[in-house]
Amino acid sequence: MKTKDLFLESYTALLTNKVRSGLTVLGIVIGIGSVIAMVSIGQGASGQIQSNIEGLGSNLLTVIPGALQAGRGMISGGRGTAQTLKIDDVGVLKQINGVLNISPELQRRFQIVSSVGNNTNSNVIGVRAEYANVRNVSPQNGSFISNNQVDSMSKVAVLGPTVAQDLFGDVDPLGKTIRINKVNFKVIGVLEPKGSSGFFDPDDAVFVPLTTMQKTLTGVDYLSTIAISVETKEMISQVQEEVIDALASKHQVDPQNPDFSVVSQADILGALTQVTDTLTVFLAAVAGISLIVGGIGIMNMMLTTVTERTREIGLRKAIGAKKKDISKQFLLEAIILTFLGGIVGIFLGWILSMLISNFAGVTTKISLSTILLAFGISALIGVTFGYYPAKRAASLNPIEALRYE
Amino acid sequence: MIKCENITKIYQNGEIQTQALKDVSFEVGDGEFVAITGPSGSGKSTLMHIIGCLDVPTSGKYFLDGKSVSELSDDELAEVRMKKIGFVFQSFNLLPRATVLRNVTLPLIYAGVSSEEREKLAEEALKASAFPEKFWFHHSNQLSGGMMQRVAIARALVNNPTLILADEPTGNLDTKTGEMVLYTFQKLHYKQGRTIILITHEMYVAEHAERIILLRDGNIIDDTKIKNRRIVNKFE
Numbered sequence: 001m002k003t004k005d006l007f008l009e010s011y012t013a014l015l016t017n018k019v020r021s022g023l024t025v026l027g028i029v030i031g032i033g034s035v036i037a038m039v040s041i042g043q044g045a046s047g048q049i050q051s052n053i054e055g056l057g058s059n060l061l062t063v064i065p066g067a068l069q070a071g072r073g074m075i076s077g078g079r080g081t082a083q084t085l086k087i088d089d090v091g092v093l094k095q096i097n098g099v100l101n102i103s104p105e106l107q108r109r110f111q112i113v114s115s116v117g118n119n120t121n122s123n124v125i126g127v128r129a130e131y132a133n134v135r136n137v138s139p140q141n142g143s144f145i146s147n148n149q150v151d152s153m154s155k156v157a158v159l160g161p162t163v164a165q166d167l168f169g170d171v172d173p174l175g176k177t178i179r180i181n182k183v184n185f186k187v188i189g190v191l192e193p194k195g196s197s198g199f200f201d202p203d204d205a206v207f208v209p210l211t212t213m214q215k216t217l218t219g220v221d222y223l224s225t226i227a228i229s230v231e232t233k234e235m236i237s238q239v240q241e242e243v244i245d246a247l248a249s250k251h252q253v254d255p256q257n258p259d260f261s262v263v264s265q266a267d268i269l270g271a272l273t274q275v276t277d278t279l280t281v282f283l284a285a286v287a288g289i290s291l292i293v294g295g296i297g298i299m300n301m302m303l304t305t306v307t308e309r310t311r312e313i314g315l316r317k318a319i320g321a322k323k324k325d326i327s328k329q330f331l332l333e334a335i336i337l338t339f340l341g342g343i344v345g346i347f348l349g350w351i352l353s354m355l356i357s358n359f360a361g362v363t364t365k366i367s368l369s370t371i372l373l374a375f376g377i378s379a380l381i382g383v384t385f386g387y388y389p390a391k392r393a394a395s396l397n398p399i400e401a402l403r404y405e
Numbered sequence: 406m407i408k409c410e411n412i413t414k415i416y417q418n419g420e421i422q423t424q425a426l427k428d429v430s431f432e433v434g435d436g437e438f439v440a441i442t443g444p445s446g447s448g449k450s451t452l453m454h455i456i457g458c459l460d461v462p463t464s465g466k467y468f469l470d471g472k473s474v475s476e477l478s479d480d481e482l483a484e485v486r487m488k489k490i491g492f493v494f495q496s497f498n499l500l501p502r503a504t505v506l507r508n509v510t511l512p513l514i515y516a517g518v519s520s521e522e523r524e525k526l527a528e529e530a531l532k533a534s535a536f537p538e539k540f541w542f543h544h545s546n547q548l549s550g551g552m553m554q555r556v557a558i559a560r561a562l563v564n565n566p567t568l569i570l571a572d573e574p575t576g577n578l579d580t581k582t583g584e585m586v587l588y589t590f591q592k593l594h595y596k597q598g599r600t601i602i603l604i605t606h607e608m609y610v611a612e613h614a615e616r617i618i619l620l621r622d623g624n625i626i627d628d629t630k631i632k633n634r635r636i637v638n639k640f641e
Contacts, residue, residue, distance in 0.1 A: 001514060001515050001517060002514075002517055004520075005514045005520075009514070012503070016501075016502045311496075311498060312498075312500060314498075315494075315498040315500075316511070316515075317483060318457070318459060318486060318492050318498075319486065319487065319492065319511060319512040319515065319560070319564075320483050320484065320486045320487020320488070320512055320515045320516065320564075321483060321487075321515045322479075322480045322483045322484070322515075323479065323480060323483075324480075325515055398459050399454055399459050399460060402494065402498065
């Protein structure tokens with residue numbers, strides 16, 4: 001039997017029962033469509049987190065004081081509670097090959113009042129000029145903190161867009177005065193919005209010179225973070241090792257058990273994508289159930305078809321069809337159904353994911369791998385659920401099949 | 406052409422054994438038109454299944470075209486049926502919602518014949534079974550019983566078989582259309598020299614053949630040439 005004829009036979013058989021075939025395909029369409037839509041939600045979330053993290057600065061290493069406790073993750077790492085990082089450490093780190101820029105930072109929350117009378121509670125971060133480079137921020141209006149202002153302990157401030165909106169509303173904050181902890185600062189710039197990265201919102205922060213932060217606002221000499229930008233992605237892990245060694249010998253502690261931690265973007269990303277991956281798997285599993293139901297629908301229809309067409313199968317065998325001719329035809333019918341369902345389902349899933357991102361405001365992303373996966377699954381379902389009915393058809397005895405009423 | 410040697414068929418249904426054929430031996434030569442007849446339960450259906458290579462005997466030998474087919478596997482039997490046997494059934498067994506032409510070409514699909522060749526062969530077969538050309542593209546379920554049976558005859562002819570095996574071909578038809586079908590068989594026999602085996606329980610129908618094999622309880626009790634053969638010629 002020729003392949004072309006095989007396709008023609010299966011296709012004609014499906015067409016004779018348009019409504020039943022259509023409803024069966026619908027089961028697969030819904031299954032594949034919901035898998036695609038659900039996976040697109042998961043992948044969209046993970047993609048957004050990734051771009052946010054990368055937006056925080058490329059090839060970034062962060063040194064924070066205190067050791068990370070195993071099992072508790074970086075968020076409970078006690079940033080700001082330990083006081084082991086000092087401004088002298090920056091000098092040591094500058095010696096390391098591959099380090100591009102270093103941004104020492106001190107962060108604390110303060111109540112802030114603006115000259116127009118609004119007030120807010122926000123993060124105040126003491127920075128040097130390198131911050132803009134390392135953390136990948138740029139002023140929308142005005143300018144960022146310069147190292148001259150750091151050296152002269154100027155009382156100037158740069159506002160994140162959220163803080164600027166909270167404090168000044170529609171008024172242009174440039175040149176206006178804000179009060180942080182009863183000290184007046186002149187606003188010299190407002191940053192471009194960047195979007196939250198999940199646990200830290202760079203838009204909701206006020207930037208002041210590091211020296212002013214240490215001496216005037218807090219009266220401490222330590223740092224809460226040192227951010228390091230590395231020349232290339234490939235050098236990150238090597239630089240990470242060297243930073244640990246250099247700081248450990250400076251602090252005179254065991255590098256295996258240091259009084260600080262170095263976190264790379266990959267670490268943060270890893271922790272967060274773990275969450276989104278779990279989400280994706282969960283959503284896909286829920287949608288997968290409907291796919292299985294669709295597959296059972298295929299099997300149900302094929303079994304009905306085989307019973308209904310018993311005489312036809314008997315005839316085909318009587319005029320010379322071999323077992324494999326019959327099983328191929330019925331298997332192909334099941335595969336055609338799932339294949340059609342797969343194609344339509346991909347479009348449905350695509351439309352669904354667009355609707356979700358438009359109306360629910362959730363970022364969605366459909367990747368080629370999702371589509372290929374859905375296609376693979378639908379083909380697999382066709383083979384799995386079509387196999388048994390096809391086998392049953394092929395093993396019918398022609399004499400009994402011809403007699404079947 | 407066809408040679409049955411001591412064919413015995415026993416059906417085993419749980420504890421109960423049924424002997425459908427007992428030591429049946431006969432031969433059918435090339436170009437013969439034979440009717441196998443007998444009351445129900447005489448074993449004619451079983452014999453037809455064995456002659457048609459749908460089943461194999463429990464013991465004994467069956468030669469078709471000089472080749473023994475009694476020990477072949479299911480798929481090998483299918484191959485023999487495809488090449489050498491054309492079936493005509495009581496209930497036509499046409500594909501509904503398929504055109505006449507598609508029904509006739511169906512056996513050729515399994516023989517792997519190209520679609521142009523299939524159409525050509527189907528047209529020849531339809532002409533040979535006197536099926537009017539204007540219905541060639543009608544769906545088979547739109548035809549009358551007599552027409553349907555002639556489509557089935559064309560389907561049996563299309564692979565140019567050595568043997569045409571008709572199982573109660575007039576059983577579902579009224580007398581007039583039944584005669585039309587018998588006329589078609591007679592014409593195929595004397596014009597094309599086809600070998601035809603007709604299985605029927607009606608003596609009247611059997612008398613349209615040249616020779617009658619009479620079965621009873623699994624034995625051949627009579628095998629004679631028909632003296633007053635019925636010839637249908639009113640459709641000439």
